[in-house]
Amino acid sequence: MTSTVPSPTSDDEEAALGLRKIIHVDMDAFFASVEQRDNPDLRGRPVAVGGSSGRGVVAAASYEARKFGVRSAMPSLTAKRLCPDLIFCKARFDAYAEVSQQIRAIFLDFTPHVEPLSLDEAYLDVTEDLRGIGSATRIAELIRQRIREETQLTASAGVSYNKFLAKLASDQNKPDGLCVIRPGQGAAFVQSLPVRRFHGIGPRGAEKMARLGIETGADLAARDIAWLRGHFGSFADYLYRAARGIDLRPVRANRIRKSIGGERTFFEDISSGQALREALDNIIDIVWDRIAEKDARGRTVTLKMKYTDFQLSTRARSLSQPIKDKAEFAKVARALLDEQLPLPLPIRLMGLTLSSLERDAGTEERPRDDAQLSLL
Numbered sequence: 001m002t003s004t005v006p007s008p009t010s011d012d013e014e015a016a017l018g019l020r021k022i023i024h025v026d027m028d029a030f031f032a033s034v035e036q037r038d039n040p041d042l043r044g045r046p047v048a049v050g051g052s053s054g055r056g057v058v059a060a061a062s063y064e065a066r067k068f069g070v071r072s073a074m075p076s077l078t079a080k081r082l083c084p085d086l087i088f089c090k091a092r093f094d095a096y097a098e099v100s101q102q103i104r105a106i107f108l109d110f111t112p113h114v115e116p117l118s119l120d121e122a123y124l125d126v127t128e129d130l131r132g133i134g135s136a137t138r139i140a141e142l143i144r145q146r147i148r149e150e151t152q153l154t155a156s157a158g159v160s161y162n163k164f165l166a167k168l169a170s171d172q173n174k175p176d177g178l179c180v181i182r183p184g185q186g187a188a189f190v191q192s193l194p195v196r197r198f199h200g201i202g203p204r205g206a207e208k209m210a211r212l213g214i215e216t217g218a219d220l221a222a223r224d225i226a227w228l229r230g231h232f233g234s235f236a237d238y239l240y241r242a243a244r245g246i247d248l249r250p251v252r253a254n255r256i257r258k259s260i261g262g263e264r265t266f267f268e269d270i271s272s273g274q275a276l277r278e279a280l281d282n283i284i285d286i287v288w289d290r291i292a293e294k295d296a297r298g299r300t301v302t303l304k305m306k307y308t309d310f311q312l313s314t315r316a317r318s319l320s321q322p323i324k325d326k327a328e329f330a331k332v333a334r335a336l337l338d339e340q341l342p343l344p345l346p347i348r349l350m351g352l353t354l355s356s357l358e359r360d361a362g363t364e365e366r367p368r369d370d371a372q373l374s375l376l
Helices: 013-017 030-038 076-082 093-108 136-151 163-170 186-191 203-211 217-221 225-232 235-242 273-294 326-338
Strands: 002-004 022-027 047-050 058-061 087-089 114-118 121-125 155-160 178-180 259-270 298-307 312-318 347-357
Touching: 022 093, 022 136, 022 163, 030 047, 030 058, 030 093, 047 076, 058 076, 093 114, 093 121, 093 136, 121 163, 136 155, 136 178, 155 163, 163 178, 163 186, 186 217, 217 235, 225 235, 259 273, 259 298, 273 326, 273 347, 298 326, 312 326
Parallel strands: 002 178, 047 087, 155 178
Antiparallel strands: 022 121, 022 155, 047 058, 114 121, 259 347, 298 312, 298 347
């Protein structure tokens, strides 16, 4: 499915800087789709990737499972209650990474300007493409076609003139869809959407906004920056620009790695110390696997938490020598958490990173690995 938003109704700030051609490609239910592709018995059935135990969390859900309300980051027990016939598959990270590399190679046939966000999504700047095609929409169509032919999987894509709009567009016609937001249409498109569609605004954030009378992008655009800062702190600047379809960030390819880590947005807010420790241990496992895979060494561990009022809290500890093993990494991370207990408010997000990296085989110029933890 392909769609284009209605005729333009406003001018955007990017026009003064020169328009870019940005594509956001997002694989459809990636982990679950790989499992269904590789196991014909799973096709057409509700599938969740993740642990099925009491502490398990859904990493990805097939579209058959999503019809029952199953979502990523949901506790596995909740998912099973919503969908009694749900089939759990253990995550196969090597398989997902292999497919991700196939997809990355397709992107690089069209542009060197590729910014991966995770294994299953990336931004591409095709303002000047390698094949001289010129049309970002046509390039997105060709990329989706090749992904289907070479991996037997489907991808959705958004095409626009900045990253924020391209990401919104890629979600517009999922699964297996394409949406184009043309120059001058950004503000009208954004203001027609519910704020829960904005990247970074989760269910709790949307609830807070609803209590303040903000349901749509238009409602958000009607608030001035001072009002937003009074209610959302440093998050206000992002909200102000987002409500107007403005995003000045460039696509950054091959950035020098500054950290390795990940973060998790919880399906339900967490406040108890025991639940926080269990969540942190889960993140430690995933992040250390990434660190070991890259053979990276670093000296600084940082714990980030976002409270239900959107305020961020970060704590870091730097050692005189690089972290030598997982046990030491976990000890430092747990100490950072214990220093902040009890919490003043429940938290909706937790993140953990290792930084102050040494330059070696694991820290050469590559895309950063500090994106959202979609593997939890």
